[in-house]
Amino acid sequence: QVQLVQSGADVREPGASVKVSCKASGYSFNTYGITWVRQAPGQGLQWMGWISGYNGNTNYAQKFQGRVIMTRDTSTKTAYMELTNLRSDDTAVYYCARGRIQFGESTDAFDIWGQGTMVTVSS
């Protein structure tokens, strides 16, 4: 079936970086974009950015410009989100999600979600 499986929980110190992976299966990875959304404990959802499965183009939320890097490996059908210079308020569950439309852009709804990856930033 169509699914996204994310890497496991991680703990990092302030100032470090974290890289979360999102492995796709059950669909043509190259033809759908992947979005990253995070959710701080007890809080709402925050869109971080998007990467095209087709050509690797990216669109980052202004809040994360300069600190986030989204990449993908079509050979392994895996998308990655790296967040640098971590702060305590980056503690959150990070989700990857598939765009609903084939060859769609970042302006899309998200129909398949990964299970989430808890990232804790603490010294």
Add this chain to the structure above:
Amino acid sequence: ENVLTQSPGTLSLSPGERATLSCRASQSVVSRFLAWYQQKPGQAPRLLIYGASSRVTGIPDRFSGSGSGSDFTLTISRLEPEDFAVYYCQQYGSSPTFGQGTKVEIK
């Protein structure tokens, strides 16, 4: 940034009752690019509605979406026990943003 404001923050209802959730945007939402998600504790969000009123395959028809411009509504016609959850609206006409959520709890 198109800010979405959901109301009420919490809705206390009994099974079988009708739930009406509101989502208001600070700017008109392009092409009715408005989606609704359901999230239960410890789970990822689930897409219910896209394009303001199109139901995702497999979503029960007791869920319906309506609205245009800056005002949108999610209606659950008769609450089932599994519907008690947090609901988020999201606009994707421009750089995507989410509302802060409405919690539907058992009264």
